[in-house]
Amino acid sequence: MPKRQARWTAQDLADDPRLKDDSPGLWRADLGEVPRGLLTSAVRCFAANGFHATTTRDISEGVGLSPAAMYVHFPSKELVLFEIIRAGHERALAYVQEPSVLAVEGSADRLRQVICRYTAWHARHHVAARVSQYELAGLTAEHYGAVLELRHRTNEFFRDTVARGVADGSFAQVDVKRVTRAMLSLSIDLVRWYRLEGSDSPEQVGEFYADLALKLVAHPGAHRS
Template identity: 55%
Template sequence: MGAQRSALPDLVDDSPALWDEGFGKAARGLLTGGVRCFAAQGFHATTTRDITAAAGLSPAALYVHFSSKEEVLFEITRTGHKSSLDVLTLVPPDTDPATHLRGLVAAFVSWHARHHVAARVSQYELGALTSEHYEVIVGLRRRSTSVFHDALTHGITAGAFPDADAHRVVRAILSLGVDLVRWYRLDGADSPEELGEYYADLALGMVAAAASRRAR
């Protein structure tokens, strides 16, 4: 059965804003269609016909722009991870490590809320990628992790944060941003920015709590 836009009212997010202008209109439509179908049905249950139907294109259109269904998934996943990394690089460094870490968390969480459907696909369909494509995504994930790890360890070294297990704390902070894609909706109680600010407060509390536990 072809995926229809009207059948997926709960899968509305800002995914179309993610695609690079280097992709033509049809290719961007296929990426958006892929997001909707993979999120609703999973990669393996989705056919190329589902994706083209969701994009309003003929069944053969996908192969004009992508070599396979897997390449559509890769471009969605690569774009999602690169975009979420880019927002971290836009957070200005601050002389106050707590302000800097707070800004990183707020940006990361807000991005995942704003693009929660594309992020859901990017995070939970990785097993369908080829090994070569998977390694590209792993590299982007490591870079994002490093941004948070560097910010936290800098704060600990500077004495702004109490000593804590940076690896565990960063893993918990990243989980805050990633897990929300399972349940978040843009028409819910919190805007992406409000949720980002709330989770930023939680993250700073986690740093203090982790240090307290380590001191026991």
């Protein structure tokens, strides 16, 4: 995350390479160009300054509009945050539940696919993902409940993926809940430091974390020479 300064201007946010990711492609297709631009501007503002320190002026200036322009598309700043967080959680879950992943038969191969894709998704969208994970306190109780349901669905999908391998003997008799939590934490935590211009591509990071995940469920002695 960029080091906080007194005030990040719209130009600061647009130029900072640490705030560059694929977030502009996350927004719903039915949204027009202006609301999509506002969401992208808000992602950068929230990531740099935090939700509470960001003003509607900050968000609107990011797309060259007046402060009041945001209200034409979003009645409140909180609704902007909710749209970002909901999109982030929905898209990440959909990416690991694509038919090509669910069609993988072997438990180890499926877990590898799931971890690799989930990690790569968070790397490729690291700015929006950072907001989605660390600005939850800015949501209303109703919107937090909706996001919490998505988080529960994600956790359940990962637990089922690990439990499947435990049940068929592919994995050791691990504590599924604890191991799943560790895997999710690994894949998500990278949003604090990952940069697209770094040495490892999202897919390379995904493959590396998938290797780590498989070691967490390996039978004792499986990786010894």
